[in-house]
Structures are given as structure tokens and as C-alpha cells.
Amino acid sequence: MSFGRDSDPRFGSFVLRGDCPTCAGSLPVNGAVESVVCGACGESVSVPGRILRDLLDDFEAGWPRPPSAGMARVGAVQWRWTSRPLRAPVCPGCGEDVRVEGLAEGSVPCACGATLHVEPVPGPLQVDVPSAQWLFRLEEAPVAEGAPVAMGCPQCGANVILPGADERLARCGHCDAQVTVPEALWRALHPIRAAHPWTVRFEGPSRRTVEAQAADAARAEAEAADQARRVVEEAERARAVEAARVAAEAERVSAEAARAAEVTRLAAEAIRTRRIVVVGVVFCLLCVAFFVAVKG
Ligand SMILES: [Zn+2]
Ligand SMILES: [Zn+2]
Numbered sequence: 001m002s003f004g005r006d007s008d009p010r011f012g013s014f015v016l017r018g019d020c021p022t023c024a025g026s027l028p029v030n031g032a033v034e035s036v037v038c039g040a041c042g043e044s045v046s047v048p049g050r051i052l053r054d055l056l057d058d059f060e061a062g063w064p065r066p067p068s069a070g071m072a073r074v075g076a077v078q079w080r081w082t083s084r085p086l087r088a089p090v091c092p093g094c095g096e097d098v099r100v101e102g103l104a105e106g107s108v109p110c111a112c113g114a115t116l117h118v119e120p121v122p123g124p125l126q127v128d129v130p131s132a133q134w135l136f137r138l139e140e141a142p143v144a145e146g147a148p149v150a151m152g153c154p155q156c157g158a159n160v161i162l163p164g165a166d167e168r169l170a171r172c173g174h175c176d177a178q179v180t181v182p183e184a185l186w187r188a189l190h191p192i193r194a195a196h197p198w199t200v201r202f203e204g205p206s207r208r209t210v211e212a213q214a215a216d217a218a219r220a221e222a223e224a225a226d227q228a229r230r231v232v233e234e235a236e237r238a239r240a241v242e243a244a245r246v247a248a249e250a251e252r253v254s255a256e257a258a259r260a261a262e263v264t265r266l267a268a269e270a271i272r273t274r275r276i277v278v279v280g281v282v283f284c285l286l287c288v289a290f291f292v293a294v295k296g
């Protein structure tokens with residue numbers, strides 16, 4: 001079965017379990033839940049949001065070939081999961097595709113007798129993985145809670161009321177003996193839950209696609225700004241070149257004018273010099289004429 005990169009919607013099947021930090025028993029996580037109760041020792045173990053987020057996020061990032069398995073330790077608990085892409089939600093009871101008409105919270109029966117529960121992916125998880133929108137999981141029979149459970153005291157035979165569904169030790173109110181809930185009763189109250197695959201329907205661009213698109217847009221914007229900056233710089237450079245040319249031209253014109261003025265000044269000086277020479281020569285001639293006249 002192959003899947004397109006752009007498939008929309010996309011479906012993923014997940015099996016998630018942890019190891020009980022108290023008894024090392026298996027902790028199946030059959031859906032996006034906040035905590036699970038160990039069927040073996042009654043310990044309530046919270047499911048870190050990070051585990052569910054990474055599970056779905058890695059699936060989306062890897063689409064159309066998401067990682068088939070993964071594991072992570074958070075605190076004292078080792079979590080392991082498998083995932084695989086699907087064409088449609090699958091019945092955890094029989095493994096067949098389940099036809100889901102419309103998307104609304106509720107139950108969808110399968111021909112095999114199992115019931116699939118349809119619910120929106122919890123808000124906080126959807127904030128982290130926005131494309132994860134609907135979750136399909138096996139509807140498990142609810143564990144009887146609240147009703148007091150009594151058993152016979154092995155010492156005196158009086159009725160012992162169990163203090164809580166998750167406590168294995170009780171005290172006989174009649175003879176004060178400490179009573180351990182027998183295995184058979186404990187099992188009946190805490191059936192070992194099997195890990196059932198659950199399906200998530202992903203729709204729309206994944207977080208990483210959105211981030212990649214935003215990065216592309218930012219890059220295009222930066223390129224446009226760069227281009228605009230280059231145009232402004234080019235215009236400034238052209239303006240500076242033109243101003244330098246105009247200044248050089250003005251300098252050339254003024255130098256020419258200065259040269260012309262110098263030529264004019266020299267010409268005037270030459271005329272003055274010529275006048276002085278003419279006057280001198282005329283004076284000399286007059287003097288000579290005077291001497292000649294006196295001698296004669
Ligand atoms: Zn346990
Ligand atoms: Zn089925």
C-alpha cells in the first residue's frame with residue numbers, strides 16, 4: 001500500500017504502551033489519555049503529553065513513510081510505540097476498515113461486534129499537532145467504579161469492605177486483621193487491559209509543512225527586501241555619479257572662464273606696455289628733436 005505525499009486526510013494507526021514503574025507490568029495506552037492504571041498493581045501512571053505529541057508529530061513528519069516504531073524514556077517509565085499509515089480507520093477488534101459516516105463524537109459499531117469510539121483529538125494535543133483532528137479507538141467496557149466491594153475476612157469471616165478500587169490491602173473492621181485482596185478478586189476488579197491500536201485522522205497541512213511554508217514566505221520576503229535595497233543603492237550610486245559629473249563640468253567651465261579672464265588680462269597688459277613704449281619712443285624722439293634744435 002503506498003500513500004501520496006499530499007494525501008488529505010491521512011490516517012495513522014498507533015499502538016502505545018509503557019512499563020509500569022512499580023511492577024514492570026505492561027501499561028497499554030489505548031487512545032490519547034492523560035493517565036493509565038496498571039492492571040497488575042493498580043498504580044496510576046500519567047502519560048506525558050510529550051510522548052503523544054512526538055508520536056503524532058513524528059508520524060506526520062515522516063508521511064508518507066512514517067517511522068514504524070519508536071521509544072522514549074520519560075522519568076521512570078519507558079514508552080514504546082508502533083505506527084503505520086492507513087487508508088481509513090481500522091477496527092481494533094477485527095482489523096477491518098470501518099466506514100465512518102461524517103465526523104461526530106459517538107460510537108460506530110463494527111460487524112465483528114466491537115464498537116469504535118470516535119472523538120476529537122484532545123485540545124492540548126491538537127495545539128501541538130494541529131493536523132491531528134479525530135481519534136478512533138476501541139470502546140472498552142467501563143470498569144465498575146464507586147460501588148463498594150466486600151469480601152469475607154479469611155480470619156474471622158466478617159465482611160471486609162475494600163477501601164478503594166486501586167488498593168490491594170484492606171483491614172478487617174471486626175478482627176483488625178490486615179487482608180490482601182486475593183488475586184482472583186483483584187483480577188476481576190482490574191482486568192488486564194490489552195493494547196489496542198487506535199487511529200488518528202490527520203487533515204490539512206502538518207505543523208512542519210506550515211513551518212516550511214512560513215520559512216519559504218519569509219525567505220521570499222527577505223529576497224524582495226534585498227532586491228528593493230539593491231534598486232535604491234543602484235539609484236543612489238547613479239545619482240552620485242551624475243552629481244560628480246555635473247561638479248566636474250562646472251569646474252571645467254569655471255577653469256575655462258578663469259583662463260579666458262587671464263588671456264584678457266594679459267592682452268590688456270600688452271596693450272598698456274605697448275602704450276608706454278610708444279609714449280617713451282615719442283618722448284625720446286621729442287628729446288632728440290629738442291637737442292638738435294638747440295645745437296642748431
Ligand atoms: Zn504495576
Ligand atoms: Zn471489527
Ligand SMILES: [Zn+2]
Nearest residue numbers: 153156172175
Ligand atoms: Zn476479620
